[in-house]
Amino acid sequence: MKIIRLIAAALTLTVTVSAYPQKSAADGIAEYRKMLEDGNPAELFEAKGEDIWKTSRGPKKATLQKCDLGLGPGAVKGAWVQMPRWFADTGRVQDLESRLLTCMETLQGFNAAEIANTGFDKGEQATLAALSAWISSESKGQKMALPQGHAEERRFYELGKRAFFFRGGPMDFSCASCHGEEGKRIRLQDLPNLTKNPGNGIGFAAWPAYRVSSGEMWSMQRRLNDCYRQQRFPYPGFASDLTVALGVYMGVNAMGAESIAPALKR
Amino acid sequence: MADPMRIRAQMAGDKATVRVLMNHEMETGLRKDAAGKVIPAWFIQEVTAQLNGKPVLSAQWGMSVSKNPFLQFSIKGAKAGDKVAVNWKDNKGDTRTDEATVS
Numbered sequence: 001m002k003i004i005r006l007i008a009a010a011l012t013l014t015v016t017v018s019a020y021p022q023k024s025a026a027d028g029i030a031e032y033r034k035m036l037e038d039g040n041p042a043e044l045f046e047a048k049g050e051d052i053w054k055t056s057r058g059p060k061k062a063t064l065q066k067c068d069l070g071l072g073p074g075a076v077k078g079a080w081v082q083m084p085r086w087f088a089d090t091g092r093v094q095d096l097e098s099r100l101l102t103c104m105e106t107l108q109g110f111n112a113a114e115i116a117n118t119g120f121d122k123g124e125q126a127t128l129a130a131l132s133a134w135i136s137s138e139s140k141g142q143k144m145a146l147p148q149g150h151a152e153e154r155r156f157y158e159l160g161k162r163a164f165f166f167r168g169g170p171m172d173f174s175c176a177s178c179h180g181e182e183g184k185r186i187r188l189q190d191l192p193n194l195t196k197n198p199g200n201g202i203g204f205a206a207w208p209a210y211r212v213s214s215g216e217m218w219s220m221q222r223r224l225n226d227c228y229r230q231q232r233f234p235y236p237g238f239a240s241d242l243t244v245a246l247g248v249y250m251g252v253n254a255m256g257a258e259s260i261a262p263a264l265k266r
Numbered sequence: 267m268a269d270p271m272r273i274r275a276q277m278a279g280d281k282a283t284v285r286v287l288m289n290h291e292m293e294t295g296l297r298k299d300a301a302g303k304v305i306p307a308w309f310i311q312e313v314t315a316q317l318n319g320k321p322v323l324s325a326q327w328g329m330s331v332s333k334n335p336f337l338q339f340s341i342k343g344a345k346a347g348d349k350v351a352v353n354w355k356d357n358k359g360d361t362r363t364d365e366a367t368v369s
Contacts, residue, residue: 038285038336039338041287041333041336044269044272044287044334047269047270215332
C-alpha cells in the first residue's frame with residue numbers, strides 16, 4: 001500500500017510540474033508587450049509628427065519638408081537607422097533630435113538653444129517627441145546601418161565608448177555598470193548588453209518608445225537623460241555632443257539589428 | 267479641438283474586429299502637480315460606436331481608464347466597405363468622432 005501511495009504521490013508531482021511550466025519574468029513581460037502591441041499609442045504620436053512635418057510653423061512659416069536628415073532634403077524613409085551621422089553643412093556629427101533642432105532653426109526660424117533648454121514634453125519639445133516617433137516609424141523593420149566613413153564619426157564612436165565606461169557620480173556608476181555584461185537585470189527587467197549587438201529590436205533599436213507607465217513618448221535623448229538620472233549624474237545637455245557620441249557608440253554596436261521603433265515599453 | 271483617433275476595422279471570419287486608439291489625457295482628478303495643487307479630473311465618460319449609422323456599442327468610462335486608451339471590439343454581421351464611426355465625450359463636454367471603413 002505504502003509503495004502504491006508513494007508512486008501515486010510521485011505521479012501527482014510529475015503531472016503538476018508538467019501542467020504548469022515555469023515562466024520566466026522576461027517571458028511574462030514579452031507576453032505583456034505582445035498584448036499591447038496592437039494598440040501601441042506611439043501611433044498617435046506618429047500621426048501627430050507626420051502632420052507637424054508638413055505644417056508651416058515658426059517665425060519663418062516654413063515646413064520641415066526641406067530638412068536633410070542625411071539622405072537628402074525631405075528624405076525620411078530609412079533616415080533613422082543611419083543616424084547619428086556626420087553633416088557637412090553644420091560640420092558636426094548629429095543625431096535625429098540634434099538635426100531636427102538645426103532644421104527648426106534654419107528652416108523655420110526657431111531658437112534651437114531655447115528648445116534644447118525646454119523641459120521634456122513642454123512646448124517645442126513635445127514637437128520633437130512626435131517628430132521622432134514618425135521619423136523612426138518610417139524606418140521600422142530596417143537594419144541599423146550607421147555610417148562610419150567620416151573621421152569625425154569614428155572619433156565620436158571612441159568618445160561614446162569612453163563616456164559609456166566613464167565612472168562617476170555619488171554611486172560611482174557608469175553606463176557599463178548595468179549595460180556592460182550579459183544577464184543583468186533591474187528588478188524584473190532584463191538589461192541588454194550594449195557593448196555589442198544585443199539583437200533585433202533591443203536597446204538602441206527599440207527607441208523612441210511609448211512608455212505605458214507614464215503615458216509618454218520618449219526619444220533616445222530622453223532615454224539617455226533618464227539613464228544619467230538613474231546614475232545620479234548631472235543631466236546631460238539636450239542633443240549635446242556627449243549624448244550624440246553615446247548614440248554613435250550604441251548604434252554602431254547594434255549594426256545589423258532590426259529597428260522596431262517606435263516601440264512600446266512597460 | 268482634440269486630436270484624431272486611430273481606427274482600424276478588419277474582417278475576421280463573419281465579424282469585423284475594430285481597434286481604436288484615442289488621444290486623451292485621462293486625468294483622474296486625484297493627482298497633484300509639482301506645486302501640490304490638485305490636477306482637475308479630465309476623462310472620457312461616454313464612448314459609442316456606430317456601424318453605418320446604427321449604434322452597436324455604448325459604454326460609460328471613468329477615471330480608471332489609462333491615458334491614450336486602446337479599445338478593441340468586434341461587430342457581428344459587418345461587411346467589407348461598411349463604415350464604423352466611434353465617438354467619445356469627456357467630462358468637460360469635449361467630443362470627437364472619427365470614422366473608418368471595414369477592410
